[in-house]
Every structure is written in C-alpha cells, then in structure tokens.
C-alpha cells in the first residue's frame with residue numbers, strides 16, 4: 037500500500053477545507069471510481085480537474101483514502117467538465133445558469149474563449165461586454181494566482197499568504213521575489229523575516245547579498261520597535277544582525293551605509309555611543325521634541341479673580357473642594373501651552389478633566405477630547421459626559437490605497453480647530469501617534485495630557501509620557517490624594533499598595549477584591565471557566581460575553597491566551613448545529629464568538645446601521661466584537677464590534693482576528709471592564725512584573741478576582757523589572773533639540 041500513484045480526475049465534492057493551510061478532504065472521480073483524497077490542495081473547486089500524486093493509506097475511521105503528496109490543477113477539457121467547473125462559482129459573475137449557456141455556445145473551446153477572447157462571451161444572452169471582460173480578467177487572475185501558489189507552495193508558503201503576495205505584486209510576484217525575497221517580510225503581513233530568509237536561501241541568494249543584510253538590519257530595528265525601542269545602540273544592532281544572519285559584523289557595515297544613504301535609517305550620537313534609528317522613529321522623536329518646545333513656550337493670560345470665581349462655582353456645582361494639586365492642575369491647564377496631569381486610580385483625573393472642560397466652555401473655548409484607542413475614547417465620553425474621539429478620528433484618518441497606508445487629513449497644513457485638546461490615557465500614546473497628533477496642533481491651542489505614568493508603556497515604540505515627565509521640561513502636576521476610599525473600593529486601595537510594592541489586601545469581607553488560591557494550571561483554568569459561565573453570572577448577574585474579562589500575562593501555557601480562549605469558548609459558546617463555524621489554524625471561529633482585531637487595518641471597510649447609518653474605513657488593534665455571521669460559500673466572517681461597526685472579514689485576512697474571551701494584559705490597556713479575572717501561574721519573569729499586575733487590576737471597575745499561586749502574586753508585586761526602552765525623547769527635550777528632521 038505504499039507505492040506512489042498518480043491519479044487524474046475531477047473534484048466531485050469538497051468535504052473539508054482549511055483555507056489557512058490548504059488542508060483539504062475531497063471526493064475525486066477518476067475514470068472508474070470516486071475516491072477520497074486528503075492533503076494539501078489549496079483553493080480547489082468542485083468540477084476542477086486535478087492531477088494528484090500520493091499513496092493509498094488506511095484511516096482507522098474512514099477506511100481507504102488517498103494521501104496526497106503533491107497536486108496540480110488541470111483545466112477541465114470536456115464540455116461536461118467545463119460546465120461543472122464554471123457552475124461551481126469558481127469565477128465571480130458565473131453561476132450554474134450562465135455556465136450552461138456559455139458552454140452550450142462555445143463547447144470544448146469555452147476556456148480558450150474566456151482566457152483569450154472574453155469579449156465573445158457577450159454573444160451569450162445576458163452577458164454584457166463589460167461583464168464579459170470582467171469574467172476574462174477574473175479567469176486570468178486566477179491563472180496568475182495559481183502559478184504564484186504553485187511556486188510558493190514548494191517553499192512552504194501558505195495559500196493565504198500566496199493570495200496576499202499576488203494581491204501586492206500581481207503577475208510580477210515570482211520575478212520580484214526571486215530577485216529580492218525579502219520584499220515578502222517587508223511588505224506582506226504575516227510573512228516573517230525567517231520565512232523570507234529561508235526562501236531566499238533555497239533560491240540561492242548570497243548570504244552577504246546587500247538585499248539580505250539591509251533587510252536583516254531593518255528587521256532587527258523593526259523587531260526592537262515592537263519591544264518599544266525607538267533606536268538601538270550601534271554595537272547592539274551589529275551584534276543582533278550578525279547573529280540573525282550568521283555573518284561577521286564587518287560584512288554588515290556596507291549595508292548599513294547603504295541604508296543611511298537611502299535615509300531608511302538614521303544615526304546620531306548619544307552618551308552611550310552611536311545610536312541607529314529607523315527613520316520613522318528618528319523623525320517622530322525629533323518632530324515631537326521640537327513641537328512640544330514650541331507649544332509649551334506659549335503662555336495664556338487669565339483674569340485671576342474671574343478664574344477664582346469660576347473655579348469656586350465649579351466646586352459648588354460638583355459638590356467637592358479641590359485638593360491643592362487638583363486646583364493647581366485646573367489653573368495651570370488654562371495658563372500653559374502644554375501641561376501634563378498624572379495620577380493613579382481615584383486621584384481625580386476625570387474630575388479634573390470635567391472641570392477644565394466646564395471652565396473652558398464657560399469662556400467660550402472650543403475643547404476637543406481624545407484618547408488613543410476606541411475603548412479609551414468611549415470610556416472618556418462616558419465618564420466626562422462630553423464626546424471624545426480616538427486620536428485617529430480627531431485627525432480624520434483616511435486611507436491611501438496606493439501604498440496601503442493611513443493618511444491623516446489633519447496636519448500642519450490643516451490643523452485641529454480647537455482652543456484646547458485634552459488627551460486621556462497618555463501612557464498608551466506611542467511616539468509615531470504623538471507625532472501625528474502634534475503635527476495637527478497649532479501654537480495657541482492648549483494641550484492637556486492626562487495619564488497614569490505607572491501604567492504599562494505604549495504597545496508601539498517609545499515611552500512618550502514617561503520621557504516627557506523625566507525631561508522636566510514640560511509643566512507637570514501630579515495628583516496624589518486618593519479620593520475613592522477604602523469603604524468604597526478595595527481595587528483602588530490595592531492598586532496603590534501594589535504600586536508601592538505592598539501586598540494587596542485579599543478577601544476583605546464584602547469587598548470587591550478576591551483571591552482564590554489554586555495549586556496547578558488545570559485547577560486555575562477550570563476555576564476561571566466556572567467563574568465565567570456559572571458563578572459570576574449567577575451571583576452578580578454579569579453577562580460573560582460583555583462584562584467579564586479574563587486578563588493574562590502570557591500567550592502560551594495553560595493560562596495563556598491561546599489555551600484559555602479554547603476552554604472558555606467551549607463553555608461560553610459551545611458547538612451548536614445552528615451556529616456556523618470556520619476552522620482556522622488550530623482553532624475554530626464560531627458564530628457568537630467574542631473576537632478581537634489584532635492589528636491596525638486602515639483599509640478595512642465598516643458600516644453602521646440604524647437611524648444614523650454611516651460607513652468608513654479602519655479597524656484597529658484591540659477593537660473587540662462578536663461574530664454575527666459566517667458564510668462558508670461567500671468566504672467571509674461578519675463581526676459586529678462593540679461600537680456597532682459591522683465589518684466583513686474575507687477568509688484571506690482571518691489572521692487579523694483572534695478569540696477574545698481572554699486577552700493579554702498588554703492588549704487591555706485603556707479599557708475598563710466591570711469584572712476582571714487574572715490567572716496567577718508560572719511564566720517568564722520578564723512578564724510577571726509589578727506594572728503588569730497594576731495595569732490589569734486598574735482595568736476593573738467593580739471586581740477583581742485573582743486565581744492561582746500566591747507565590748506568583750508576591751513575585752509580581754516585587755518584580756520591578758521593567759524592560760528598558762531605548763528612546764531619546766527625554767534627552768532631546770533636555771538639550772532643546774533643534775536638529776534636522778529627515
């Protein structure tokens with residue numbers, strides 16, 4: 037049963053197909069029998085003719101099967117096969133009825149006509165000339181895609197990625213990639229440098245080729261940026277690149293010079309020696325620094341008596357008396373061009389924001405409120421009672437399809453029209469976003485930056501808030517008095533304790549902060565599952581789909597995102613005949629699942645229905661929603677996001693979606709949830725840090741439940757280890773940087 041056999045036949049039925057990796061189970065009819073073929077056969081359709089090479093195997097449940105080692109698509113030859121092929125919907129615009137009419141007219145010559153003389157299709161009743169040309173284009177694109185897939189399949193590139201490659205490079209894909217395979221990792225989301233490098237090596241690219249070394253350097257810098265660095269010390273960069281490419285440091289220098297000349301990277305000198313930046317980050321730091329200096333040099337005069345009176349009015353309206361620093365924050369916000377207000381939970385940041393808005397509005401000022409993520413903006417709107425937009429929306433984001441990049445309508449040439457801009461959750465703003473924002477702020481507009489500097493730094497590069505504070509060059513007010521008291525919330529008390537390095541108070545009767553000790557991973561997982569699907573909904577009436585969020589430090593391990601999501605999906609949205617599914621990688625998307633977008637996609641279209649229907653582009657990293665519909669015929673998943681945006685995901689971009697019953701603490705920044713559950717399990721010490729725990733706990737509005745090892749809780753409280761970020765904004769501000777921007 038183990039010799040190789042070649043079979044030619046027609047695909048009769050597709051029993052299973054995983055679009056992500058091309059694994060397919062189908063029935064194939066050869067000259068005599070119908071056989072079941074199993075293996076890597078991406079994008080085959082019913083009616084297609086295929087040539088498969090493989091061997092017969094015996095499956096314990098399904099009996100004899102043909103295990104495909106390699107496959108080739110053949111175009112169908114006979115009229116009958118062609119009609120079946122076209123009727124399967126393989127070409128957009130042709131269904132069974134049109135397929136029958138076309139084949140009736142052109143017979144065995146049909147595919148020739150579609151490929152080379154598509155205009156003749158308009159001779160068939162119901163097909164206009166325009167439609168005929170479109171059918172021809174679709175057919176030829178498919179041929180191109182097929183070639184690309186066959187070529188890349190040999191190098192282990194998945195069909196989904198081949199489709200993306202074809203979308204970006206079109207028919208030139210194979211030639212361009214043969215010349216410079218590193219374009220793959222630089223231009224295709226999901227293809228890593230390692231994959232591109234492996235392909236390059238198989239294609240015989242020289243290990244010290246300029247393409248390879250340049251791409252290696254950029255890859256090291258890009259990877260460092262995802263760890264928060266805006267630059268790397270030259271020596272470190274050389275070392276890391278040499279290790280990555282397995283070549284000598286001397287062999288890297290030429291490529292470095294080439295990149296400097298091309299302005300892809302930039303070098304400057306710091307106290308730690310030469311520093312190398314990707315140009316984007318150098319420019320961003322340089323411009324942010326210059327603009328902050330410019331904006332903060334503006335001072336505003338206020339009538340002190342009038343101001344005092346208005347502040348008193350506001351205190352009366354709110355029924356509070358401002359603490360000394362709160363008062364200072366309100367006054368300074370009116371007088372300085374730029375001010376930072378920082379403080380932990382319950383210190384009155386929101387109260388101050390509200391007061392500043394009222395004060396400004398009473399002066400007839402126009403105030404814009406903004407925050408870095410959709411969820412943070414939504415929360416700002418809810419807590420202040422005034423509309424807040426995401427920074428992206430405030431800057432009027434658009435999309436440039438030519439280079440697949442976002443563009444902001446608001447910039448230096450078209451600044452934001454506001455007397456004051458208040459930015460909340462500043463700790464989440466990275467250097468690139470800060471630069472985009474500042475470009476659109478003109479001198480004369482007050483900039484009020486509010487945040488908790490002890491939260492995790494931004495996901496993107498830089499530590500903007502910390503750096504600005506460290507520079508001591510911008511007016512800063514620290515709110516230190518805690519107003520939400522212990523009787524009210526143990527969450528706030530414990531957050532401040534943890535921030536100081538003290539163990540939190542656990543299980544105080546009648547309070548909102550609980551610890552459930554568990555002794556192994558399985559117990560932790562099953563306790564959390566039970567809390568989510570049974571105990572919390574039954575006792576506190578929480579909706580597990582919306583009000584309970586599990587936050588974990590890790591991706592892997594029993595309490596990591598991947599495993600927790602699989603387990604929680606089983607409990608919260610189990611298999612059900614009425615719910616359609618889509619298998620993807622090693623899990624399943626199911627109608628009703630809670631999901632999250634995991635990268636910024638500026639081109640993805642959305643619509644909102646209802647009285648104020650609208651539409652637009654852009655879905656962002658961290659946006660969460662529910663799968664409303666899965667259509668396995670039309671190949672899409674429809675998600676309704678928490679802000680009511682409806683988005684259709686083609687199966688080719690499913691790598692942008694993840695289940696979100698559990699999310700990492702990093703992804704939770706800026707969000708708030710009624711109940712937060714945090715597993716405490718062993719993991720890399722670099723992740724089990726104090727500010728990660730602090731960030732997770734401060735995400736909870738009403739309840740925190742820690743489940744697991746007390747030893748891990750102790751470790752986190754005491755682990756002050758924060759990854760050092762290489763960023764030079766603070767130094768630039770101190771030195772009053774006036775250098776060039778590229």
Ligand SMILES: Nc1ncnc2c1ncn2[C@@H]1O[C@H](COP(=O)(O)OP(=O)(O)OP(=O)(O)O)[C@@H](O)[C@H]1O
Pocket residue numbers: 356357358359362379380381382383384385386387388519520
């Ligand atoms: N000066 C004050 N006197 C009395 N109560 C105050 C004062 N300042 C704030 N509060 C109250 O303290 C509570 C916490 O304030 P607020 O929500 O503004 O803090 P916050 O820093 O935004 O907190 P968080 O970051 O947790 O949202 C609120 O109930 C608020 O009304």
